[in-house]
Amino acid sequence: MRYKNIKKGRFLGRPNRFIAHVDLNGEEAVCHVKNTGRCKELLIPGESVVYIEDHGEDARRKTRYSLIGVEKGNLMINMDSQAPNKVVKEWIAQGGFLPGITLIKPEKKYGDSRFDFYLEQGDKKIFMEVKGVTLEENGVAMFPDAPTERGIKHMEELITCKENGYDAYILFVVQMAGMKVFKPNDRTHPAFGEALRKAKKHGVEILVKDCLVKEDELKIAGTLPFEL
Numbered sequence: 001m002r003y004k005n006i007k008k009g010r011f012l013g014r015p016n017r018f019i020a021h022v023d024l025n026g027e028e029a030v031c032h033v034k035n036t037g038r039c040k041e042l043l044i045p046g047e048s049v050v051y052i053e054d055h056g057e058d059a060r061r062k063t064r065y066s067l068i069g070v071e072k073g074n075l076m077i078n079m080d081s082q083a084p085n086k087v088v089k090e091w092i093a094q095g096g097f098l099p100g101i102t103l104i105k106p107e108k109k110y111g112d113s114r115f116d117f118y119l120e121q122g123d124k125k126i127f128m129e130v131k132g133v134t135l136e137e138n139g140v141a142m143f144p145d146a147p148t149e150r151g152i153k154h155m156e157e158l159i160t161c162k163e164n165g166y167d168a169y170i171l172f173v174v175q176m177a178g179m180k181v182f183k184p185n186d187r188t189h190p191a192f193g194e195a196l197r198k199a200k201k202h203g204v205e206i207l208v209k210d211c212l213v214k215e216d217e218l219k220i221a222g223t224l225p226f227e228l
Contacts, residue, residue, distance in 0.1 A: 001083060001086045001087050001090060001217070001218055001219070002216055002217050003053045003068060003215075003216045003217070004053065004054075004216070005053060005054040005055070005056070006051050006052070006053055006054075006068075006069075006215050006216045007024060007051070007052050007053075007054055007065075008049065008050075008051055008215075009022040009023055009024040009025075009029065009049075009050055009051075009052055010022065010023040010046070010047075010048065010049060010050065011023075011043050011044065011045060011046075011047070011048040011049075011050045011070070012028065012045055012046065013045050014033065014043060017033065017036045018032060018033055018036070019031070019032065019033060019063070020033045020043070020050075020067050022050055022052055022065070022067065024052070024065075029052065029064070029065050030063050030064075030065070031052050031063055031065040031066060031067040032061075032062070032063045032065070032066045032067065033066075033067050034066050034067065034068060034079070034080040034081055034082055034083075035067075035079045035080065035081040035134070036081065037081070037134070037144075037145050037146055038145055038146050039070075039079060039134065039145065041072075041135065041145075042070045042072055042077060042079060042134065043070065048070055048071065048072075049070070049071040050067055050069065050070045050071075051067075051068055051069035051070070051215050052065040052066060052067050052068065053065065053066045053068050066080075067079070068080040068083075069213075069215060072136075075136070075176050075177075075178065076176065076177075076213045076214070076215070077134055077136075077175055077176045077213065078134075078175040078176070078211070078213050078218045079134050079175065080175075080218075081132055083132065083173075083175065083218050084130050084131070084132035084173035084175065085106065085116055085117075085130050086218075087173065087211065087218050087219060087220050088116070088117070088128075088130050088171060088173060088220070089104065089106065089117070090219075090220075091209075091220045092104055092117070092119065096220065097119075098119075098121050099121075100121050100122065101119055101120070101121050102120050102121065102122065103118070103119060103120035104117065104119055105117065105118040105119070108127070110127060110157065110160075110161060111157050111160055112153070112157065113153060113154055113157040115127045115128065115129050115154070115157070115158075116128060116129050116130040117130070124167060125165075125166050125167065126166065126167040126168070126169065127158065127161045127166050127167070127168050127169070128168075128169040128170075128171055129154045129158060129169070129170050129171070130171050130172075130173060131143055131144075131151065131170065131171070131172050131173070132172075132173050132175055133172050133173060133174045133175060133182070134175050134176070135185065136176065136179060139178070139179055139180040139181075140179065140180060140181055140182070140183055141172075141174045141176070141179040141181070141182045141183075141208075141210075141224065142182070142183055142184070142185040142188075143172055143182075143184060143185055143192075144185055144188065144189055144192055145185065145188065146188065146189070147188065147189040147191075147192075148189060148192055151189075151192050151195070152191055152192055152195045154170070155170070155192075155195035155196060155198065155199040155204070156195065156199075158170060158199055158204045159198070159199055159202045159204060162202055162203045162204055163202070167205070168199075168203070168204045168205065169204070169205045169206075169207060170196070170199065170204060170205070170206055170207070171207045171208075171209065172206075172207070172208045172209070172226075173209055173211065173220070174208065174209065174210040174211060174224055175211055175213065175218065176210070176211065176213055177210055177211060177212060177213055177221065178210075179210055179224055180225075181224065181225050181226065181227055182208040182224050182225070182226040182227070183226065183227050183228070184196050184197075184228065193228070196228065197228050200228065206226060206228075207223070208223065208224040208225070208226045209221070209222070209223060209224065210222055210223075210224045
């Protein structure tokens with residue numbers, strides 16, 4: 001997936017989880033933050049170099065700009081929480097997940113959850129949940145960056161899907177390149193790590209994909225090993 005009209009700035013502050021202020025060539029730009037996570041390790045006032053998408057004059061929008069990327073040292077990190085589903089859909093459609101997929105249905109409800117994708121490959125019926133990963137420490141990608149009861153619920157529902165005859169997948173999209181391994185962030189939310197390990201024991205497949213990340217592009221690149 002590609003963005004248009006990307007501009008480089010410096011992060012100034014985040015008055016709430018939806019809005020960021022960015023120094024753009026000496027002027028303060030108000031940006032929509034396309035990630036409601038904390039991202040405290042990424043967005044450091046006065047220091048972090050960020051990338052914003054300029055949507056131009058659009059009366060339908062409350063803000064002209066969207067914050068979509070940030071530099072962390074030598075790392076370029078895409079922090080658009082809508083991007084993982086878009087790149088996964090492209091990847092599936094291009095045959096990257098499984099050959100012969102005959103149906104791709106986003107946002108499919110099952111039980112008390114709504115999963116990111118329902119897929120069919122012949123007689124095989126598949127539910128897939130996608131999680132974007134923007135947290136890293138020393139080359140280790142981790143999820144989540146904050147407690148996620150919703151994530152635990154998804155793990156339980158994927159187990160139910162598996163027990164009812166569906167194939168079930170949890171796919172972590174690491175929105176940066178160069179990571180060595182993926183791990184659940186047991187320090188921040190041990191219950192999610194426990195839920196992920198339980199899901200694997202019950203037959204839920206775990207996939208971790210890293211990405212090619214540019215200022216204006218995000219694309220699934222390869223498979224990353226994981227440790228539970």
